Amino acid sequence: MSDELPDRDADKALAGEYALGLLPSEEAAAFEQRLVTEPELRALYAEWCEDLAALTDRIDPVAPPPRLQGQVEGALFGAPGGTSGGMGWIGVLLGGLAAAALALGLIFGADLLQRGPQAPSDPAYVAEVAAEDGSLVVAAAYDADAGELFVDRREGGPREGRALELWLIAGEDAPVSLGVLPGDAQAALAVPQDLRPQLEGGVLAISDEPPGGSPTGAPTGDVLAVGPITNT
């Protein structure tokens, strides 16, 4: 609805209405769609959440009944131990195995982390680049200090004899290559200086390309996965 407000003000009011849960469902859905691609709108919405949360300052804390914590943890992690009776020793054995597996995982995990590229601890932007059916999922995190995009391929990989190439799409611009994803699941790709400002609000995409990447500088194969870049 427009009541002659300038655009920026209209968006400010709209973000407030959304934060209050006042928008009719179609308008709320349209707003959420815009949130994905418009960082400024996300910032406006975040500001409203902060401001409105102050309305709860005067609400006194009330301790929930003590059993509730157990119920939540039971729902999340399974029944609390000690009450299952009959399968005591099996539980102990399974627990032992799980602990051993976990310890191995920790050792190998730590070892891998020290040798391979490391995910930035405080990324400026993140993205999940995923195929619609989840067959290819790559998590990306941008380390602004290093100018590097850390990528972690969590599902899927290149087709036989092919390569996966990562692209940055900023606004209406043509996709720009950020490089071919290496064979290792985790890697750090240097982002050229001139592309860095375009990460904000951009979209990452992965296409199927010949080994070594697209020969033309533009995606030539199927676009396999896409994901919006979001601020952290």
Next chain:
Amino acid sequence: MATRADIEEWLAACTTGDRRAFGELYSATSAKLFGICLRVLDNRAEAEEVLHDVYVKIWHNAGRYQANGLSPMTWLITIARNAAVDRLRKRRSPRASMEQAEARPDPAPGPEAQVIAASEGERLSACFDELDEGHAQAVRGAYLDGETYADLATRFDVPLNTMRTWLRRSLLKLKECLSR
């Protein structure tokens, strides 16, 4: 009293499956969130159910916290408030459609609204004071009582579009004051 850094650390640990961190997070924040659920729902059993669901949601979505630009407490409060309001609206909707002719509560400020200025976030409170009283009540009603535009239009006895224009202008006024 948990600091912002504590809460961020627990949330980060939750994403790695750290149950102990989740327990700490629950201990430190559940009373605040339960207070909010109770305030919105005014019903203990419902508030308990909503709080349960809120913490399940927090565990599953802890990884999304970093990406949204909110302070950790605001993130938690927003999840709790939204869940409580959703529940409240579900409870209300059958009645609202069946009893539209029913008299609405008196729009005069109750004792609660009158003491708000004493304890609310000071900056926000000062800015609410700059709004017409009815408009301030409408914004509060939407946030804390889950009132919809239809509810508010009935309560203030104005057409729905007028209500919306009012409220949007009040939001801009509020924002302008808050950013001063």
